[in-house]
Amino acid sequence: MADIKDPENTVIITLKDGPVVIELLPGVAPKHSERMKELARAGAYDNVCFHRVIDGFMAQTGDVEHGDMEDGFNIRRAGTGGSDMPDLPAEFSKLPHDRGTLGAARSMNPNSANSQFFINFNDNHFLNGQYTVYGRVISGMEHVDAITRGEPPMNPDRMISVKVASDE
Numbered sequence: 001m002a003d004i005k006d007p008e009n010t011v012i013i014t015l016k017d018g019p020v021v022i023e024l025l026p027g028v029a030p031k032h033s034e035r036m037k038e039l040a041r042a043g044a045y046d047n048v049c050f051h052r053v054i055d056g057f058m059a060q061t062g063d064v065e066h067g068d069m070e071d072g073f074n075i076r077r078a079g080t081g082g083s084d085m086p087d088l089p090a091e092f093s094k095l096p097h098d099r100g101t102l103g104a105a106r107s108m109n110p111n112s113a114n115s116q117f118f119i120n121f122n123d124n125h126f127l128n129g130q131y132t133v134y135g136r137v138i139s140g141m142e143h144v145d146a147i148t149r150g151e152p153p154m155n156p157d158r159m160i161s162v163k164v165a166s167d168e
Helices: 030-041 072-077 141-145
Strands: 010-015 018-024 048-054 058-061 101-104 117-120 133-139 161-164
Touching: 010 030, 018 030, 018 141, 030 133, 030 161, 133 141
Parallel strands: none
Antiparallel strands: 010 018, 010 161, 018 133, 048 058, 058 117, 101 117, 101 133
């Protein structure tokens, strides 16, 4: 496991293959970082599937409205929902979408991010300045790389649990 410098701003996502440790960046994107911790503490991300996983691009999850259902209908709808909290304003920065960075998923409206996020498999600099970067994987990227691919995957991987490190 990674050397955690700021447990209050570190999230641990447990996947089937092991833990993924994410350092949140509240100095860059305070509202997005706070939302992730709030949803993690509420257990909203637990058992939510990765509904869009594109090889060489990214793994997307976080649809707390549809992503935790076991039936195929809701898995197909995963990616269309968010949380019951208001959407977040964009917090664009100069940080690049490098491999292992966490980005806020959104609709065409830049101020529509809510609960969904993606982890970049590769450097995806074409996303720079268009999607909020608010975290980076500091340990466990090999577990992210092992997430089942598909849009949606036939048998999607899930976030078994998402916890704030300071709460553990």
